[in-house]
Amino acid sequence: MGAKCFCGCGRRISLRHLGRRSYNNRGHAVVKALAWFRGELDETGTTPDPGLQQWLDEGDMVVDLLASAAHGELQRPNVIAMAQWEKDGRKARREAERRQWGAGEPFADLIEPDPALAAVAARRFRDVDYKKADS
Numbered sequence: 001m002g003a004k005c006f007c008g009c010g011r012r013i014s015l016r017h018l019g020r021r022s023y024n025n026r027g028h029a030v031v032k033a034l035a036w037f038r039g040e041l042d043e044t045g046t047t048p049d050p051g052l053q054q055w056l057d058e059g060d061m062v063v064d065l066l067a068s069a070a071h072g073e074l075q076r077p078n079v080i081a082m083a084q085w086e087k088d089g090r091k092a093r094r095e096a097e098r099r100q101w102g103a104g105e106p107f108a109d110l111i112e113p114d115p116a117l118a119a120v121a122a123r124r125f126r127d128v129d130y131k132k133a134d135s
């Protein structure tokens with residue numbers, strides 16, 4: 001027995017693997033946050049501005065990395081970058097709810113990563129082991 005993996009692969013994360021279970025819990029929260037934004041955008045017919053779009057794209061990477069971590073394939077995802085991503089998401093959600101997707105501050109101003117970082121964003125969340133394998 002164990003918790004079901006958040007990624008939908010059908011695997012069970014053993015209760016003995018505390019680290020993997022915490023990545024799995026985090027994965028559930030990330031998937032939920034992304035689903036909330038995508039659902040809202042869809043319902044309101046809103047096109048995300050570049051800042052929000054980047055945040056969403058990065059979220060997909062965070063999902064991939066957390067899934068690898070929950071599976072035990074990735075030992076040390078960049079939890080600091082992930083925490084920043086989560087913080088940006090909370091800010092963006094507050095703003096979205098405040099203005100109800102109407103005019104307001106661009107999300108690009110609320111969300112930490114600079115659009116110029118898009119090209120290197122993929123690396124931002126990566127584990128040191130991945131970096132070694134990549135270069």
Ligand SMILES: [Zn+2]
Pocket residue numbers: 005006007008009010011067070071
């Ligand atoms: Zn999985």
